[in-house]
Amino acid sequence: NAFDKDFLVESGLSILNNSTNNLIDRFNERVIFPIHSFSGRVLGFGGRSFNANAKAKYINSPESLIYYKGKVLYGLYQSKSSIAKEKNCLIVEGYTDVISMHQNKIKNVVSASGTALGSSQLSLISRLTENITLMFDGDEAGIKATYRTIDLALQNAMNVKVFVFPENEDPDSYSKKMSPEEFKTKIVESSLNFVDYKILTSKLNSKQDPKEIIKIKRNIFKSISNIPDSLIRSQYCKIYYQKLDVTEEVMLKEVSQARMKVATNDNPIIGGG
Numbered sequence: 001n002a003f004d005k006d007f008l009v010e011s012g013l014s015i016l017n018n019s020t021n022n023l024i025d026r027f028n029e030r031v032i033f034p035i036h037s038f039s040g041r042v043l044g045f046g047g048r049s050f051n052a053n054a055k056a057k058y059i060n061s062p063e064s065l066i067y068y069k070g071k072v073l074y075g076l077y078q079s080k081s082s083i084a085k086e087k088n089c090l091i092v093e094g095y096t097d098v099i100s101m102h103q104n105k106i107k108n109v110v111s112a113s114g115t116a117l118g119s120s121q122l123s124l125i126s127r128l129t130e131n132i133t134l135m136f137d138g139d140e141a142g143i144k145a146t147y148r149t150i151d152l153a154l155q156n157a158m159n160v161k162v163f164v165f166p167e168n169e170d171p172d173s174y175s176k177k178m179s180p181e182e183f184k185t186k187i188v189e190s191s192l193n194f195v196d197y198k199i200l201t202s203k204l205n206s207k208q209d210p211k212e213i214i215k216i217k218r219n220i221f222k223s224i225s226n227i228p229d230s231l232i233r234s235q236y237c238k239i240y241y242q243k244l245d246v247t248e249e250v251m252l253k254e255v256s257q258a259r260m261k262v263a264t265n266d267n268p269i270i271g272g273g
Helices: 005-010 075-086 095-103 119-126 140-155 171-175 181-191 193-203 212-225 230-240 248-263
Strands: 014-015 021-027 031-036 044-047 058-060 091-092 110-112 131-134 159-162
Touching: 005 014, 014 131, 021 095, 031 075, 031 091, 044 095, 075 095, 075 110, 075 119, 091 095, 091 193, 095 110, 119 140, 140 159, 140 193, 159 193, 171 230, 193 212, 212 230, 212 248, 230 248
Parallel strands: 091 110, 091 131, 131 159
Antiparallel strands: 014 021, 031 044, 044 058
């Protein structure tokens, strides 16, 4: 009885059984991952089940007065000095990916705490660096999440690259196969620019259907159009028009048209965007 019942329920640590009026431990039979604020305060928890038959493998604290999952990143408090030093933030999918990377002496890494990455989370990273490297799974869900995060990061004026793991590998297994120095070098040398990543995952170069080819190219043009800086957008056109088998003029026009839609659908672009 050291803690107020209402406090335990509101914070999400306990669930009230209405029939017995007793408290149930939300994270019973789970390993607990504390989620810290940027300054190091514990705001909430993630819990991974020990029981293979559990309804949910992971559960998180519900949102509360102090915990809003869209504004925190798992591991950021522990990783922020390394992110600033390395001038790059690695973003992985899960809590255990962050821990295993730290164990393998790769410390500039965070996870989105069981939610899709949002602008508020990217803003936290941008305090430390404008460079991010996405290290999500290579399955369909992972590729979809990567595509979504690419566009969001570009809208937030960040430089985004993607690290593609070999088949059946993840941050934990792959980082254990080499020294920390070798893995750091591998990340730097093998991470793809988002355009190259989209060319790879869409299998653009093996497509035969003209409509499908154009759809993929327009998806890439749309991503480039999210970049706020017009000079950077034009530089992408200069570098990639040959790889996309269009003229530079056509690519500039397509990106410009896509940019107008970005301005119309979201916020008006002010001053030379």
